[in-house]
Amino acid sequence: MRDLLKAASVLYGHLFLPPPPTEAISILMYHRVVGDLNMELDLPLGVFSRQMAWLAQSGAVISYDDAIQALTEGVLEAKLKYVLTFDDAYEDFYTLAWPVLKKHGLPATLFVPTRFIDEPDQIPLAERWIPKAGNKMKPMTWDQLREVAADPLITIGLHTHSHPNLLKLSDEDIAKEITLSSDRLSAELGFSPVHFAYPMGFYDARVQRVAQDHCQTATIIGGDLATPANTSRYEVPRVPIRRSDGWFWFKQRISGRLLGEEKFIMFVKQLLGKQNGY
Numbered sequence: 001m002r003d004l005l006k007a008a009s010v011l012y013g014h015l016f017l018p019p020p021p022t023e024a025i026s027i028l029m030y031h032r033v034v035g036d037l038n039m040e041l042d043l044p045l046g047v048f049s050r051q052m053a054w055l056a057q058s059g060a061v062i063s064y065d066d067a068i069q070a071l072t073e074g075v076l077e078a079k080l081k082y083v084l085t086f087d088d089a090y091e092d093f094y095t096l097a098w099p100v101l102k103k104h105g106l107p108a109t110l111f112v113p114t115r116f117i118d119e120p121d122q123i124p125l126a127e128r129w130i131p132k133a134g135n136k137m138k139p140m141t142w143d144q145l146r147e148v149a150a151d152p153l154i155t156i157g158l159h160t161h162s163h164p165n166l167l168k169l170s171d172e173d174i175a176k177e178i179t180l181s182s183d184r185l186s187a188e189l190g191f192s193p194v195h196f197a198y199p200m201g202f203y204d205a206r207v208q209r210v211a212q213d214h215c216q217t218a219t220i221i222g223g224d225l226a227t228p229a230n231t232s233r234y235e236v237p238r239v240p241i242r243r244s245d246g247w248f249w250f251k252q253r254i255s256g257r258l259l260g261e262e263k264f265i266m267f268v269k270q271l272l273g274k275q276n277g278y
Contacts (some may be wrong), residue, residue, distance in 0.1 A: 006189040008044040020256025023076040024225035027083040028254060029238040031102075031125070034092045036136055040242040041125065049100050051241075051250055055082055056104035063089060063107040064155055067226070068217055068236070074228040082254060085219070085238060087159060087197060088124040089145065091116060091138040098148060110148065111159035111219075117142060124163040124199070142188045151190050157195040158182055158215055164199060166207045178214040195219070200266060208234045213237045225256045239251040 035044030043051075055061050060081050062070075067083045070076050084101070086093055089112040101108050113121050116139045123137050140148070149156050160166070160177040161184065169177065178196065186192045194216040198207065201221030211218045211234055222237035224230055230237060246254055252258050 008045045019137060020225060022078050022080060022226050024256065025062070025071060025076070025081045025083060025087060026065070026217070026225050026254045026256070027236065027238045028069060028087045029221065029240045030084070030097070031088055032090050032092055032137070033097045034136070035243075039125075040244060042241070042243065043243050045096050047243075047246065047250075048097065050247060052100050052104050052106060054251075055084075056106055058082070059194060061106050064109040065158075067271060068195075068233070071226055071228055071231045076228070080225070080255065085157075085197070086110045088113060088163070089140045089159075091140055091144075094140045094144040098154070099182070100152075101153060102151070105153070107153045107155070109155040109157050111157040111195075112181070112185065112193075113161065113163040113199070114157040114181045115162040118144065118184070122162065124159075146189060149191075155195065156185065156189065156191075156193045157197060158185070158193045159197050160199050165202050166198060167202050167204060171206065171210050174210045175214060178211065182214065188193065224256075 017042070025080065028049070030043070031041035031227040033045050033048040034044050035042060035047070060079060062081050062083060064083050064085065070081075084106060086097065086108060089110060095108060096110075114123050117256055118138050118216040125137065127216050145156070145268065148154050158178060161180040164177060166174050166177070170172050182192045196211055196215035198211075198218060198220060203211075203218070203233065208218065217236055219236040219238055221240055223239055224237040239254060241250065241253065242255060249258065
């Protein structure tokens with residue numbers, strides 16, 4: 001069913017949407033790479049490893065900092081570039097993902113919700129999404145984070161303290177979430193990160209305005225390739241990599257050929273008069 005939907009969305013994009021840009025950066029978003037949970041944000045390690053090998057061979061992976069500079073200055077090459085980001089600091093980043101990244105010399109950014117590190121039962125991906133899977137979703141330890149942060153290939157980013165829906169918080173509480181996260185990372189790692197990822201991608205103009213006082217950039221989800229036209233320092237689009245993408249659809253997604261997927265889903269919902277996702 002998902003493959004059929006993806007194929008239909010590619011056709012929809014080909015017929016009704018402009019072609020994906022070549023002067024762009026595909027900022028990929030990962031979470032877990034274990035494959036032991038039935039969820040889109042948990043890729044099997046073998047699939048992830050194959051993706052990283054292909055990206056390394058492309059020679060087009062750049063750091064998040066270099067991407068931000070290129071996007072804000074509006075100086076992009078005609079060849080599509082890629083950036084790797086990971087959310088939530090699950091233990092498997094240290095045990096599985098990081099060794100693969102080191103093997104291929106790939107830079108990556110890790111966005112850390114600090115309460116999860118302090119209190120492992122405070123899982124960022126709510127258990128209501130993955131019933132009875134909490135015992136598999138362990139965080140990195142502070143010692144592991146210190147080791148990872150010492151790697152020049154890895155950039156540590158902010159992801160609030162408790163991973164809340166910022167839309168539901170007051171301005172003061174949003175600021176507290178970011179500053180507490182920054183303070184914990186500074187105390188444990190010796191520096192304060194400058195990049196921020198909105199938890200679950202939830203933000204609006206008010207959340208964005210508060211974030212501007214506490215970080216240099218903030219990333220959203222969206223699914224679009226990042227271009228100077230659609231990117232600001234506090235609206236940096238990322239492309240979520242999904243388990244159902246496998247290998248074939250992964251290459252379609254990161255090249256922008258699945259940009260119409262969400263638009264196509266909304267189109268189908270309107271036709272069917274439904275509001276629930278697939």
